[in-house]
Amino acid sequence: MGILDTLKALFGHRPEAPRPALQAEPEPLPEDRRRRARINAREGTRVLIIDDSKTIVTVLKKFLRSAGYETIEALDAEAGLVQLRQHRPELIFLDIMLPGMNGFAALRAIRRDSQTRDIPVIMMSGNEQAMEQFFGTRIGADDFMKKPFSRHEVFFRIERLLDDALIPRRATPRLVEPQLEPTGS
16 A cells, blocks of 8 residues: 555545546647648748847757758847848848847837838847837837747748748738728718
């Protein structure tokens, strides 16, 4: 007799008769992400990663290169803006908290430049404050990704920005249809 059985016997607990196993129908699961084929950007898509964490840069670079993307890396916003002008990436992962110029200032610079304003930007932060996400989208970010992130999360964010030709494009704001006022007679 085990310790648990001894305690149950001391406190007057009677073991229950075994119940027959119920053969319930398994609940339908939402579409399993592993069953659905991931949609990648076309082979060779250039992605600029701007983050001061070498670990984050290395992880993103590994994820992206394994799927056929080319990566360009920068450890601060100033270097990232130089890389942006030199290499013309088609997508940018931009950390918010950076030494020197922060990610918001870098995003404003990207959006003000006619040569770079149409490049989609996915902002990243380890800070859980929803204000960053709201502010990031208000000043022109196309998406926001919280750190730490998974491989699935990275490719999910990219897939949401792909057009029919598998090229990352800026997220288009949803237009709100005007409400028509009822007219009185």
